[in-house]
Amino acid sequence: MVELRVNGVVQQVDVEEEMPLLWALRDALGITGTKYGCGIAQCGACTVHLDGRAVRACQVAVGDVGHREITTIEGLGTPESPHPVQAAWIELQVAQCGYCQSGQIMSAAALLERTPDPSDDQIDRVLSANLCRCGTYPRIKSAVKLAAQRLQGG
Amino acid sequence: MSIRIMSLSCLLMLGLASQSVSAEVEEGAHDLSVELKPGGSVSNADGLAAWDRIYAVVSHPRCVNCHTDEGGIPMWTDDELGGTRPHGMNISAGESRQGREFLECETCHQTSTRPNTMPHAPPHAGIPWQLAPVEFLWFGQDSKTICEQIRDPRRNGGRGGRGLVEHITHDASLKGFIAWAFDPGGGREPAPGTLQQHLDDTIEWVAAGMPCPQE
Ligand code: FES
Ligand code: FES
Numbered sequence: 241m242v243e244l245r246v247n248g249v250v251q252q253v254d255v256e257e258e259m260p261l262l263w264a265l266r267d268a269l270g271i272t273g274t275k276y277g278c279g280i281a282q283c284g285a286c287t288v289h290l291d292g293r294a295v296r297a298c299q300v301a302v303g304d305v306g307h308r309e310i311t312t313i314e315g316l317g318t319p320e321s322p323h324p325v326q327a328a329w330i331e332l333q334v335a336q337c338g339y340c341q342s343g344q345i346m347s348a349a350a351l352l353e354r355t356p357d358p359s360d361d362q363i364d365r366v367l368s369a370n371l372c373r374c375g376t377y378p379r380i381k382s383a384v385k386l387a388a389q390r391l392q393g394g
Numbered sequence: 395m396s397i398r399i400m401s402l403s404c405l406l407m408l409g410l411a412s413q414s415v416s417a418e419v420e421e422g423a424h425d426l427s428v429e430l431k432p433g434g435s436v437s438n439a440d441g442l443a444a445w446d447r448i449y450a451v452v453s454h455p456r457c458v459n460c461h462t463d464e465g466g467i468p469m470w471t472d473d474e475l476g477g478t479r480p481h482g483m484n485i486s487a488g489e490s491r492q493g494r495e496f497l498e499c500e501t502c503h504q505t506s507t508r509p510n511t512m513p514h515a516p517p518h519a520g521i522p523w524q525l526a527p528v529e530f531l532w533f534g535q536d537s538k539t540i541c542e543q544i545r546d547p548r549r550n551g552g553r554g555g556r557g558l559v560e561h562i563t564h565d566a567s568l569k570g571f572i573a574w575a576f577d578p579g580g581g582r583e584p585a586p587g588t589l590q591q592h593l594d595d596t597i598e599w600v601a602a603g604m605p606c607p608q609e
Binding site: 258279282287293294295296300301303362364365366368 | 496500503
């Protein structure tokens, strides 16, 4: 039994310590906003936060999470009170099929937490590891800039 | 890998150039056997031969690919990728050498002592993934250049001969990057030899006065 703190709630999960966090979230806890794309850190679809830092959940063994707080797309904001990154995404209608988007949003939110006013180069480099088969990259970039502006009170 | 707890504070004798010094060296948990040699007990020729074996390790892709220049771009080596090329995904580790300015290395490369088992997945080690400091430039460098850097305390993190040996044992106790290079998992080619041989070669080279090839 492993204890995980997910979106502010302590959960007991009956899985092997080696299980990737992504599997525990989706299959054991039924938290399915975090997506599986590749399982080898090549796509970014599974991005969640551990203590506010973006990680690929397919690469984190459940037994290595420890006391760190896990935040998934479900815990970032709510429909009534979306995170500024989620609000910018809705405003600019970024998503196409949507499959990659929870990973994109989690990466963008972690970026802005650390770098409130990112350069174009920083946005490109951080989000280059989040793939989007629908090619929504230009809208993603605009939404990151809009969210950055909002977060800085602009 | 089985871990043997070595004695916490063993008195070790390690030679530096022509003088030998005694020092208390604190050992953590690793499975290496450390047999230090007095300075001057190894000939220059044997020291140079030990260096050649060290160079075969430190010039291997498992090592040089994260000892890159101030551009901060790690390298990938994989026969399926056609040899060596810059890390995919537009990665730069930045001045921090840990990707703090961009995408942190730890986003994908977790800090974990678990074995690396998944082919094509980002490897992990027991310490936070990062590039070596920029003055430890090894990628594309010849034997003489790397040798002179490693023995220069101004460019090796302030280490004398003893410090270089401790660097290996300390890394092993953390399952760090040196240990990882010999057991990279995921189908990757390991650095040549074993970690124990690399440690023994370093002890030999240090006891010979850290000789470097002339060209
Ligand atoms: S599923 Fe984790 S990065 Fe693709
Ligand atoms: S919106 Fe379809 S993969 Fe990104």
